[in-house]
Amino acid sequence: MKAVVKIFGLCLVLLLVVQSCSRKKDKWLNRNFHAMGTKYNVLYNGNLALQSGLDAINDAYSENFWELLPVERMQVDKDVIKPGQSQNADFQRAEEKAIKAVQTHDMVIKGKEKNPQIDEAYLLLGQARYYDQRFIQALEAFNYILFKYPTSDKINTTKVWREKTNIRLDNNELAIKNLNELIETEQLSQQDMADATAILAQAYVNMNAKDLALEQIKIALENTKSNSYRARYKYIIAQLHEEFEEIDSAKAYYSEIIEMHRKIPRPYYINAHLSKIRLQDLNNYNKLEYEEYLTKLEEDRENRPFLGKIYYQIAQYYQNIESDSVAEVYYNKSLRSQTTEQKLKAINYSILGDMYFDRSVYRTAGAYYDSTMTNHEERSKMYRLYKRKRDNLQDVIFYEGVAQRNDSILKLVSMSDEERALVFTDIVEKIKKRDEEREKLEDAAKRDNSGLTQAGQNMAPLVREVGDTGKKESSFYFYNPTSVAFGKNEFLKIWGDRPLEDNWRWSTKGRSVEQSISAEDELLATATDEERYDINFYLSKIPSEPKEIDSIAKDRNYAYYQLGLIYKEKFNELNLAKDKLQILLGNNPEERLVLPAKYNLYKIYELLGQTDQANIAKQDILSNYPDSRYAELIRNPRAALDQEANSAENLYKKLFEAFENQNYEQVLTQCEKAVLDYDGDDMVPKFEILKAAAKGRLEGFEAYKEAVNYVALTYPNSEEGKRASELLNTAIPIMAKKDWYNEEDSENFYIVYQFENETEENIKKFAELMEQKVKNVNYFDLTVSKDVYDRNTTFVVVHGLKSINGAKGFAQILNEDKKNKTKITRPYFSICSENYAIVQRHKNLNAYLDLQ
Incomplete structure (x- = not known):
C-alpha cells in the first residue's frame, strides 16, 4: 500500500512539474x-x-x-570588434x-x-x-x-547604465541631460545615486567642465558604501583640487585616503602618500622629518611593488633642494626598479637627459632622449617633442664622435714606434683580461646549464637534482644570472651594440652614427683570434700614407668647425663654441675654414664681453682679409642689417625660382659659388641638392645619381643628406630603367619640335606661335610648353593628344594649313608621355629616333 502511495505521489509531483513548465x-x-x-x-x-x-x-x-x-x-581598446567576436x-x-x-x-x-x-x-x-x-x-x-x-x-539602474554607454559612445551632452533629469525626477537608491553622479562627473570631465564634475563626484562619494570606490572618488577629488590650485584641499583628501590604509587597494594608499609629498612646501617643512618620511616609505617591505615611484619622488625632492648628484642616483634606481609603468620610465629618462643636456654632455643626453622616445607612443605629442630635441643633438653627437675618433688616430700617427708599442701593449692586455672574464662566464654558464645544448633549441624550464633531499631546482636559462650575463656578452660579441627596433639584424642597424665607433672597436671587428693579441697587427693599421692622413685631418677639422657653429647657434654654449674653434685654428686647418672660424670667434668674444680678444680677432680679419664679406660686416655694422636680404636663404629662394623657370645653367653656376661662399652654413646641403637636380636636368640620370650620392655621403646628418640617401634606395633604382614603353598602351602623346643652338628669342617666338595655333583647336585640350633638353637643345612641346597617329596627323595639319600663311614647317617627332620622360631623364633622344 505504501508503495502505491509513493508512486501516486511521485506521479502527482511530475504532473505538477510538467504543468509548471508551460x-x-x-x-x-x-x-x-x-x-x-x-x-x-x-x-x-x-x-x-x-x-x-x-x-x-x-x-x-x-x-x-x-x-x-x-x-x-x-x-577601452581602439581595435574594432567584428560581429560574432x-x-x-x-x-x-x-x-x-x-x-x-x-x-x-x-x-x-x-x-x-x-x-x-x-x-x-x-x-x-x-x-x-x-x-x-x-x-x-x-x-x-x-x-x-x-x-x-x-x-x-531595475528601471533606474538601467537608465544609469544607458547613460554610461552613451558616454562611451561620446554622447556626453545627451548623457548629461538624461542624468540630470533622472536625479531631479526620480527617488534613487544610494547606490544608484552614487553611480549616476559619478558617471555624470565623468561626462562633465569629458566636456572640460571640471568645476561641475567636482560637485558631482563629491555627491557620489557621500552615497557609495564601497571603500574601494570611496578611495577612488577621493583621489579624483584631490586631483581636481590640484588642477584648481587648491593645494590645501587636495592635501586634505590625500590624507583621508592615507587614513583608510588597509581598507583600500594599496595603489591608492601609496600614490596618495606620494602626491601629498609632492605638494608639500619644503620652505615650511622640517627637511629632516621629510627625509625620514621618504626613507620610511622606501624601507617598508609592503611598498616594494611601488619602489619605482618612491625612488622617483625621492629624486624629485633632492633635485628641488639642488642636490643633483643624489637625485641622479635615485632616478637611476627608479629606472632599475621592477616597474612596468612606461610613463614613469619616460619621465625618468627625460629628466636625466635634460640634466646631461644642461651639463653640455650632449652624447649622453641624446642616449637618454632615445630611451625617452621608446617609452612614448610614436604619434604622441611628447614623442614629437623629444624627437625634435634628439634631432637637434644629431649633428653635435656625430661631429663629436668624428673629432674624438680622428684625434685619437692622428695622435697615434704623431707618436714614435716605441710610444705606439706601449699604447697597444696596454690595449692587448685589456683585451686579454676581458676575454678571460668572458671565458669564465662561458664556463660557468656551461656548468650551470648542462642541459642546454645551443641557443635556439627548446627553452622549456629544466630541472636538476639538488642533494639527496629529492627537491628540484629550476635551471631555466633566464633564471640563471650567470647564464644571462654570458648570453649578453655573446650577443655583443656577435652582433655588436644594436638598438631595440625592428629589423635589428640588418647590417645597417649595427651602429648608428651617433654612437661614435672608436678605432679600437673597428680594429677588433676585423681581427682574427690570433690577431687580437698581436701588437704588430694594430701597428700595421695606423695610417702612413700622407693622402690618407691628410683626409683624416680634414675630416677632424671640419668636425671642429661644425661643432663651433652648432654650440654657438643652436645651444648658445659660447664657451664650448670658443674652445672648439680655437682648437680648429690650432690644427692648421685648410684655408676655407680659417676666415669663417675667426669671424665666429670674434662674435663669440663680443658676446662673452672679452673685449681684448675681440679687438685682436677684429684687426686680424681687417688686416689679412680686407676684401672679404666678413671684413665688410665688421667695417659696416649696418651691413649686418642688410645681410638678411642677401642671406643664403634668400639666395636659395631665388635660385629655386630660376630652377622652376628652367634656367639650369644659372642654377649650377650660382650654386657652386654659394657652396664656397657659405661653406659651413646649414644652407650648403640645400644648394648641393638643388645643384644635383639642375645637373640631372642638363646632363641626365648618371650625373644626377652621382650628385645625389655626393650629397648623401658628404652631408649624412642634414635633412638633405637623409633625403638623398632615401632617393638612392627608392627613386634612383626606378629612374635607372631605360626600357621603352609600348606606345600602343599609352593614352597621352606629345608633338616635339627640336631647337639646337637657337637664340632664346627665336624659341620664344615659335612657342607663342604654337600657342596661337592650338587655341583654334576645339576638339582637343592642348597646351604648349618649352622644355630644356641639354645645354644646346630646347624642345617646344604640344601636350594633350591621345594617340600616336593623332599626334602625327595634327602636326601634318599644321604643316598644310592653307587658311593661315604661317605654316609650321619645322621638323618634329611624336612620342608618348612615358617615353618622353625616359628621353629627358637619360638624354637618349637619338636612340629613340633610331627606333622610329
Whole structure:
C-alpha cells in the first residue's frame, strides 16, 4: 500500500512539474517555477561569469596616476570588434546565459511579461556587452528594458547604465541631460545615486567642465558604501583640487585616503602618500622629518611593488633642494626598479637627459632622449617633442664622435714606434683580461646549464637534482644570472651594440652614427683570434700614407668647425663654441675654414664681453682679409642689417625660382659659388641638392645619381643628406630603367619640335606661335610648353593628344594649313608621355629616333 502511495505521489509531483513548465499559462506555479529557474540557475551562472570577466579586467588594468583618473576602471581598446567576436570569454558566457534565460523562461502572455526576472536577464545582457566593449549592442539591450519593462524595479539602474554607454559612445551632452533629469525626477537608491553622479562627473570631465564634475563626484562619494570606490572618488577629488590650485584641499583628501590604509587597494594608499609629498612646501617643512618620511616609505617591505615611484619622488625632492648628484642616483634606481609603468620610465629618462643636456654632455643626453622616445607612443605629442630635441643633438653627437675618433688616430700617427708599442701593449692586455672574464662566464654558464645544448633549441624550464633531499631546482636559462650575463656578452660579441627596433639584424642597424665607433672597436671587428693579441697587427693599421692622413685631418677639422657653429647657434654654449674653434685654428686647418672660424670667434668674444680678444680677432680679419664679406660686416655694422636680404636663404629662394623657370645653367653656376661662399652654413646641403637636380636636368640620370650620392655621403646628418640617401634606395633604382614603353598602351602623346643652338628669342617666338595655333583647336585640350633638353637643345612641346597617329596627323595639319600663311614647317617627332620622360631623364633622344 505504501508503495502505491509513493508512486501516486511521485506521479502527482511530475504532473505538477510538467504543468509548471508551460510558459503559456498565467498560473502562480508557472510564474514561480520559471522565475526561480531564471534567478537561481541561468542568471546565477551568468552573473558569476560577468564577475569573473570584471576581475580579469581589473587585474589587467593599469592605473595612470599621472593624469586625472577616470571614474570607471576600464581600458577601452581602439581595435574594432567584428560581429560574432568577443574580447573576453567570460563576458561571452554571461551574454549566452542572459539570452538563454530569455529564450527558455520568458512568459509573454497577452502582451505582458509574467516572469519578473526577465528584465534582469536583459540587464545582464547589456552589461556583458558593455564590458565586452560592444557599446551599440549594449545600448540596444538597455533601451529594450526601458521600452518593454517601464515598471521594472531595475528601471533606474538601467537608465544609469544607458547613460554610461552613451558616454562611451561620446554622447556626453545627451548623457548629461538624461542624468540630470533622472536625479531631479526620480527617488534613487544610494547606490544608484552614487553611480549616476559619478558617471555624470565623468561626462562633465569629458566636456572640460571640471568645476561641475567636482560637485558631482563629491555627491557620489557621500552615497557609495564601497571603500574601494570611496578611495577612488577621493583621489579624483584631490586631483581636481590640484588642477584648481587648491593645494590645501587636495592635501586634505590625500590624507583621508592615507587614513583608510588597509581598507583600500594599496595603489591608492601609496600614490596618495606620494602626491601629498609632492605638494608639500619644503620652505615650511622640517627637511629632516621629510627625509625620514621618504626613507620610511622606501624601507617598508609592503611598498616594494611601488619602489619605482618612491625612488622617483625621492629624486624629485633632492633635485628641488639642488642636490643633483643624489637625485641622479635615485632616478637611476627608479629606472632599475621592477616597474612596468612606461610613463614613469619616460619621465625618468627625460629628466636625466635634460640634466646631461644642461651639463653640455650632449652624447649622453641624446642616449637618454632615445630611451625617452621608446617609452612614448610614436604619434604622441611628447614623442614629437623629444624627437625634435634628439634631432637637434644629431649633428653635435656625430661631429663629436668624428673629432674624438680622428684625434685619437692622428695622435697615434704623431707618436714614435716605441710610444705606439706601449699604447697597444696596454690595449692587448685589456683585451686579454676581458676575454678571460668572458671565458669564465662561458664556463660557468656551461656548468650551470648542462642541459642546454645551443641557443635556439627548446627553452622549456629544466630541472636538476639538488642533494639527496629529492627537491628540484629550476635551471631555466633566464633564471640563471650567470647564464644571462654570458648570453649578453655573446650577443655583443656577435652582433655588436644594436638598438631595440625592428629589423635589428640588418647590417645597417649595427651602429648608428651617433654612437661614435672608436678605432679600437673597428680594429677588433676585423681581427682574427690570433690577431687580437698581436701588437704588430694594430701597428700595421695606423695610417702612413700622407693622402690618407691628410683626409683624416680634414675630416677632424671640419668636425671642429661644425661643432663651433652648432654650440654657438643652436645651444648658445659660447664657451664650448670658443674652445672648439680655437682648437680648429690650432690644427692648421685648410684655408676655407680659417676666415669663417675667426669671424665666429670674434662674435663669440663680443658676446662673452672679452673685449681684448675681440679687438685682436677684429684687426686680424681687417688686416689679412680686407676684401672679404666678413671684413665688410665688421667695417659696416649696418651691413649686418642688410645681410638678411642677401642671406643664403634668400639666395636659395631665388635660385629655386630660376630652377622652376628652367634656367639650369644659372642654377649650377650660382650654386657652386654659394657652396664656397657659405661653406659651413646649414644652407650648403640645400644648394648641393638643388645643384644635383639642375645637373640631372642638363646632363641626365648618371650625373644626377652621382650628385645625389655626393650629397648623401658628404652631408649624412642634414635633412638633405637623409633625403638623398632615401632617393638612392627608392627613386634612383626606378629612374635607372631605360626600357621603352609600348606606345600602343599609352593614352597621352606629345608633338616635339627640336631647337639646337637657337637664340632664346627665336624659341620664344615659335612657342607663342604654337600657342596661337592650338587655341583654334576645339576638339582637343592642348597646351604648349618649352622644355630644356641639354645645354644646346630646347624642345617646344604640344601636350594633350591621345594617340600616336593623332599626334602625327595634327602636326601634318599644321604643316598644310592653307587658311593661315604661317605654316609650321619645322621638323618634329611624336612620342608618348612615358617615353618622353625616359628621353629627358637619360638624354637618349637619338636612340629613340633610331627606333622610329
